[in-house]
Amino acid sequence: MNSDDRVKKDDPPRDTPYRDFSNLFTSFTRNNFGGDATSAWADNVDHGVKLGYRVIEEHIAQGRRVAQDVNNRNYGAESMNNDIREFAERTQQYVSDVSGLYMKTLQSLSNNMSANGFAGAVNGSGARSTDAQVNVVMASKQPLEVSVELQDSGEDLTVDYLHAKDPNKAPLRDVKLEHVEGKTFKFHITVPDDQPAGQYRGVVYSAKSDKACGTVTATLND
Amino acid sequence: MIAAETPSLVPEVLKEYGGIAQAALKDYLPSGEPREYLYDIVADYPQRSGKMMRSSLCIATARAFGASLEDAIGSAVSIELLHNALLIHDDIEDESEERRGSPTLHKLHGIPLALNAGDTLSLISLRPLLDNLKVLGSQLSMSILEESQRMAIETAEGQAMELGWRRDNVLELGYEDYLVMVLKKTCWLATIYPIRIGAMIGTRDRIELDNLIRFGFFLGAAFQIQDDLLNLVGDDRYGKELDGDIREGKRTIMLLHVLEHATEDERQELHELLATDRELRSDEQVASVREMMDRYGSIDYARQLAHGLAGAALHEYSLVFSHLPDSRDKQFIQGLVTWVFERT
Numbered sequence: 001m002n003s004d005d006r007v008k009k010d011d012p013p014r015d016t017p018y019r020d021f022s023n024l025f026t027s028f029t030r031n032n033f034g035g036d037a038t039s040a041w042a043d044n045v046d047h048g049v050k051l052g053y054r055v056i057e058e059h060i061a062q063g064r065r066v067a068q069d070v071n072n073r074n075y076g077a078e079s080m081n082n083d084i085r086e087f088a089e090r091t092q093q094y095v096s097d098v099s100g101l102y103m104k105t106l107q108s109l110s111n112n113m114s115a116n117g118f119a120g121a122v123n124g125s126g127a128r129s130t131d132a133q134v135n136v137v138m139a140s141k142q143p144l145e146v147s148v149e150l151q152d153s154g155e156d157l158t159v160d161y162l163h164a165k166d167p168n169k170a171p172l173r174d175v176k177l178e179h180v181e182g183k184t185f186k187f188h189i190t191v192p193d194d195q196p197a198g199q200y201r202g203v204v205y206s207a208k209s210d211k212a213c214g215t216v217t218a219t220l221n222d
Numbered sequence: 223m224i225a226a227e228t229p230s231l232v233p234e235v236l237k238e239y240g241g242i243a244q245a246a247l248k249d250y251l252p253s254g255e256p257r258e259y260l261y262d263i264v265a266d267y268p269q270r271s272g273k274m275m276r277s278s279l280c281i282a283t284a285r286a287f288g289a290s291l292e293d294a295i296g297s298a299v300s301i302e303l304l305h306n307a308l309l310i311h312d313d314i315e316d317e318s319e320e321r322r323g324s325p326t327l328h329k330l331h332g333i334p335l336a337l338n339a340g341d342t343l344s345l346i347s348l349r350p351l352l353d354n355l356k357v358l359g360s361q362l363s364m365s366i367l368e369e370s371q372r373m374a375i376e377t378a379e380g381q382a383m384e385l386g387w388r389r390d391n392v393l394e395l396g397y398e399d400y401l402v403m404v405l406k407k408t409c410w411l412a413t414i415y416p417i418r419i420g421a422m423i424g425t426r427d428r429i430e431l432d433n434l435i436r437f438g439f440f441l442g443a444a445f446q447i448q449d450d451l452l453n454l455v456g457d458d459r460y461g462k463e464l465d466g467d468i469r470e471g472k473r474t475i476m477l478l479h480v481l482e483h484a485t486e487d488e489r490q491e492l493h494e495l496l497a498t499d500r501e502l503r504s505d506e507q508v509a510s511v512r513e514m515m516d517r518y519g520s521i522d523y524a525r526q527l528a529h530g531l532a533g534a535a536l537h538e539y540s541l542v543f544s545h546l547p548d549s550r551d552k553q554f555i556q557g558l559v560t561w562v563f564e565r566t
Contacts, residue, residue, distance in 0.1 A: 041526055048397075048530030055401045056439045060432050 132183040140191035143221040148204070150214035153183045156207040162189075162200035162218050172200050172218060189218060197222045231550060232557040239281045240274025242291070243298045250299060250349055263331055263339040264346070267306040270322040273565070276301045279558065280416035282551040286543060287424020293357060296350035297366060297419050303347035305411060308377065310340030315385060316470050317500055358423065365427050366419050373415040380407025388471050391497050393481055393489075395473055397527070401443060403473070409442030417555075421542075433542050440535035445562045447528040450474040452565075454512065454521060468508045471496045475527055479520035480511065488514060528563070535559045 132153040136146045150157070157179065161171035174190040197220050204214035251265045277298035284294035312318070313326040314333055320326060328336035351370060354363040383403045387395065417438045421429050453467045454476065467474055481492060492514075495507045515521055536559050543552050 044523055044526035045530030045533065048527035049534045051398055051401060052440055052443060052531050052534055055398055055405060056436050059402070059405055059439075060435055063435075 132185060134185045134187055135180075136187045136189070138189045138191070140189075140220070141193050142191065142195070142197065144189075144191060145219040145221075146187070146189060147217045148185075148187050148214065149216075150185075150204060152206075152211075152213040153185075154206055154208075154213070155179045157185065157204055157213055158207045159187075159202045159204045159216055162202040162216060164196075164198045164200050166198065169196050169198060172202075175202065175216070177204060177216075187216065191218075191220060195220060231554055232561045235282065235550070235554040236274055236278050239278035239298070240272075242295065243274055243277035243281070243302055244268075246295050247299045247302055250303065250346055252346075259335060260339060260342060263327060263335055264343050266327055266330075266339075267309055267321065268302065268343075270324060272302075272306075272322060274302065275558070276305055276412055276416050279413065279555065280420045282554045283417050283420025284423040285420075286546055286549055286551040286555065287421050287429075289420075289424040293423050294420060296354045296357060297423065298416075300347045300350040300370070301411070301416055303350070304344055304374075307340050307343035307347060308411070310336055310343065312381070314340075315381070316472075318466065318470070320466075362422065362427050365422060369415065369419055369422070373410045376406045376410040380405070380410070383407070384473065387473050388496075391471075391493070392473075393493060393496070395478055395481075397475065397478060400473060400475060400478055404443050404446045405439055408446040409439045412445060413442035414438030433538060437535060437538035437542050440531045440538055441559055441562070444528045444532040444535060444559070447475055447524055447531070448562050448565075450476065451521060451524055451528070454515070465508050465512055468511045469503055470500060471503075475524040476515045476520040477511075479523050480514045480518055483518040483520075484514060532559050532562065 132150045134148045134150065136148065138144055138146060157177050159175055159177045161173050162175055163171045172189065172191060172195065174188075174192075176188040178186040178188065180186055200218045200220065202216045203212050204216060205212050247268055251268065252261050254261065280298040280301055281291060281294045284297075285291065309321060310327050313321055314328045314336060318326050319329055326336075327339065330336075331339075351363070351367055354366060358366070380403050384407060386392070387403075414435055415438075418431050418434045421431070421434055450467060450472070453474075454465060468477070481489060484492060492511065495503060495511065498507075536556070539556055539559065543555065546552060
């Protein structure tokens with residue numbers, strides 16, 4: 001093979017680093033600055049980047065120092081998150097309790113309504129207590145909301161009548177607070193068909209000590 | 223060397239995500255009384271067509287990390303509401319006359335009512351963050367609130383630095399001082415915060431945030447320098463008065479460059495101009511400063527600096543996002559780096 005026939009690579013198009021930063025971003029730059037490589041461009045870009053890193057690294061270090069101080073004061077994310085978590089857990093428990101109560105009430109109501117042949121609507125019910133759980137069983141043709149609030153619990157809790165503010169309105173007599181077990185109670189209420197609408201209240205008390213332990217409020221709507 | 227081009231999807235995504243955030247934002251604007259003196263004023267800036275870059279960046283980052291649009295929309299709306307609130311205050315502090323092509327709010331309604339509307343809007347911006355509780359749970363929502371508080375403090379510090387420099391006519395400033403001010407005043411709200419909370423939402427708060435600060439800073443700083451440049455060379459679509467920054471005495475890279483290269487007489491001239499009340503600064507004085515910027519190559523210098531920062535942003539982008547699966551949102555975030563130089 002003749003040495004003149006040897007295949008040779010073309011000379012490389014450049015033999016120095018390509019430093020034309022003016023071509024890096026968009027045609028805007030090329031059109032406006034001609035695109036000639038200059039060391040000034042490179043130096044300015046280099047300067048800007050180094051300066052930028054210096055600024056941001058100092059900022060990050062400063063942020064870490066502040067975060068460390070805050071954590072040392074026990075005012076950081078952890079403690080605040082715990083508060084929020086506790087609050088959320090309580091809320092969740094409360095919602096869960098009320099939902100369960102609501103479903104049980106609907107179930108009891110459904111049983112009662114079919115047993116008593118009632119076709120009327122009960123609009124809703126609710127019960128609140130400190131520790132005790134109170135399920136409400138009600139029968140009414142008119143929309144009825146019931147709220148039971150217990151400040152104390154015991155096996156001997158009882159409620160007599162629920163009275164309206166207006167003395168001319170007959171009290172709701174068919175009410176009963178039944179102790180199921182532990183701190184679980186069942187409140188029964190049956191509303192006569194001709195009962196006038198209004199708010200009726202009664203006191204829950206201990207049969208042994210006669211001490212007031214809570215209230216029952218029933219709101220009867222037209 | 224291959225020139226970086228802005229993919230066409232950047233304006234598309236800005237329009238799409240921006241439109242979604244804009245629609246969701248309207249639900250948070252009260253419509254009751256007093257309308258004339260408060261709620262109509264509150265609704266003004268959010269209804270002027272902004273670029274919606276901040277909210278879009280938040281949504282895109284969250285989605286790039288695997289979250290849904292619904293997870294991020296509340297935080298994105300909050301960002302836009304707070305951004306608009308701060309614009310009202312900025313315009314008063316800077317005595318600006320135009321915003322997004324129309325008179326500023328205090329020019330239309332007077333400073334007291336505009337100030338009050340800005341306060342109201344900033345308080346309204348908390349609502350979507352509280353609504354996050356229902357979507358993101360308590361722990362992540364709390365982390366986002368903490369991040370919001372830090373962003374608000376950083377932004378206020380940056381604004382204070384700039385206002386203080388102007389009040390005391392401080393001229394002995396270096397480029398590093400400028401970048402620190404921009405990091406706080408602009409970058410935290412415009413880029414760092416949207417990126418960080420987007421990533422927090424996408425990873426359920428399981429991400430190292432430092433690299434996100436770096437990426438957000440370089441992107442935001444390039445954005446701010448380009449914004450300063452547009453104030454000198456923008457076209458009719460710019461939406462603010464040209465050379466307004468010179469008239470306001472804003473410390474920009476271009477002004478610092480002029481101060482660095484000016485003769486003693488010119489420095490004295492600049493010092494006297496900047497010591498004068500804004501309304502007493504004449505068109506001739508402003509034109510003289512602008513001419514110095516051209517003569518000393520200050521505008522070119524600022525562009526070069528901005529390009530360097532954008533290059534660093536692309537590098538930091540690759541560190542943060544390269545391990546994620548390729549997606550339209552990733553392309554959008556990367557595309558923003560070059561879009562910064564093409565916007566008007």
